[in-house]
Amino acid sequence: MTQTPNPVEIRSARSQNPKMRERDLSDKLGIAEAQLLAAHVGQGVTRISADMDRIMPALNRLGEVMALTRNESCVIEKVGIYDGYRGGPHAALVVNDEIDLRMFPRHWQTGFAVEKPLEDGGLRRSIQIFDGAGDAVHKVFLRENSVLEEWDGLVAELKLADQLDVLEVTERQPVETALADVDKAERLRAEWDRITDTHQFLQMVRKLRMNRLGAYRIAGAPYVRALATDSVAAMLLQAAETGVPIMAFVGNMGCIEIHTGPIETLKPMGPWLNVLDPGFNLHLRADHIAEVWQVTKATRRGDAISVEAFDKDGVLIVQFFGVLADPDAAQRWNKMVAGLEGLKQAEPV
Known part of the structure; x- marks a missing residue:
């Protein structure tokens, strides 16, 4: 305590x-x-x-x-x-x-x-x-x-019976850095090929004693592509300009909140990227983004392609997906993501 x-x-x-x-x-x-x-x-x-x-x-x-x-x-x-x-x-x-x-x-x-x-x-x-x-x-x-x-x-x-004005809290859980095992890279790719739903991914990497970011760092093409850190801003701007519907996932250990739909108004302010739409706001610290990955996972409705941003400690900040339920929107999203700037030189494993 x-x-x-x-x-x-x-x-x-x-x-x-x-x-x-x-x-x-x-x-x-x-x-x-x-x-x-x-x-x-x-x-x-x-x-x-x-x-x-x-x-x-x-x-x-x-x-x-x-x-x-x-x-x-x-x-x-x-x-x-x-x-x-x-x-x-x-x-x-x-x-x-x-x-x-x-x-x-x-x-x-x-x-x-x-x-x-x-x-x-x-x-x-x-x-x-x-x-x-x-x-x-x-x-x-x-x-x-x-x-x-x-x-x-x-x-x-x-209302609880306990209305004390003091609160004991526990220590924060330590941040889990990227966990990867290069010796299991081929097995990772083989297991990745068997995925039929995005929800199977985390179970798969845990079985291999890795985590999300660790797997991304060693999987290679066609599973992942390292993107420039400013690619999230570029993607949001394009989404706002073109009206391509997206899915945005933001969360912590206790809750993940999701937006599905278009972005209309993007307003950068200092380090913040702000989506300010009726019924939907997103506030993202662009200066906290240290790694961005384009990730492809197979599903029964087609490939789910995401853009995922991590901070310097390897913590997931935000994920963006296309809307698979709308094939035309998903195709437009996939094309937009494919045009994002990749890293000229990938970080060493």
């Missing part, structure tokens, strides 16, 4: 930095974001259950909301309703035309209902879920069109 910070000191720091984002302030204080929220329990913050089977039906009653999932380098925001929930002990789903989530219950450890005062006198209401280390897994923000009348009842229904 990490040292539990003093909630009085946290609240004092919050009052001295009223406009600083919670994530930035918690980093400045050297604490977890969940500990920052816990320190304000009873002051607009309520501890709630993190049980998906309780949360998801409650969220559905709120109507239209904004779903947010992030990692260190990328944030995705989708507007919609929490319809189509399917629970499970190891993995759960929310699937509809707007909100598309893959969730992993063991990482949903701590929940809060938050009412944050706004400068105009209103309140920004949200449900926020954190993992054992106190890092954000998934957040849900109410909007003007949300069913505000359901909010108080939802909070009362999910």
Whole structure:
């Protein structure tokens, strides 16, 4: 366990930095974001259950909301309703035309209902879920069109008996660097040829005692192609200009959020690449991208070709795919990806 910070000191720091984002302030204080929220329990913050089977039906009653999932380098925001929930002990789903989530219950450890005062006198209401280390897994923000009348009842229904203003968290899990075994390269390619669904890939590389990035680094053509680090920006710009529908996957250990559809507005701002579309925002730190791979995996509906970005530690930031359910869109995506700049000289294995 990490040292539990003093909630009085946290609240004092919050009052001295009223406009600083919670994530930035918690980093400045050297604490977890969940500990920052816990320190304000009873002051607009309520501890709630993190049980998906309780949360998801409650969220559905709120109507239209904004779903947010992030990692260190990328944030995705989708507007919609929490319809189509399917629970499970190891993995759960929310699937509809707007909100598309893959969730992993063991990482949903701590929940809060938050009412944050706004400068105009209103309140920004949200449900926020954190993992054992106190890092954000998934957040849900109410909007003007949300069913505000359901909010108080939802909070009362999910409220825990424990309303302490201190929170113990565990150490963050160490980052898994690229795991590859050059001696198994031929076996990797042979197993890759047998894939009929993209979901089989991770099971395959784990069986070979590798991971995603490690496999990419040794597989070679026609399975992968190393791309220039600015190819993600180039791809997003082309997608915005041409209207090619894409799939964007952004996540962390506890939740993956997916957008399917076109991109309309791309606005770079400093190191950030920002997609600012009605109902869909994506914020990507382009300067965090250290490796990009074009990856081809066979499926029953044709090859699934992705563009995948990793940071300097080998952590997956974001994945982009074509829309296989639309053969014409998939073909346009494949052609666009094939035109992206490859690395002139691949990194040594």
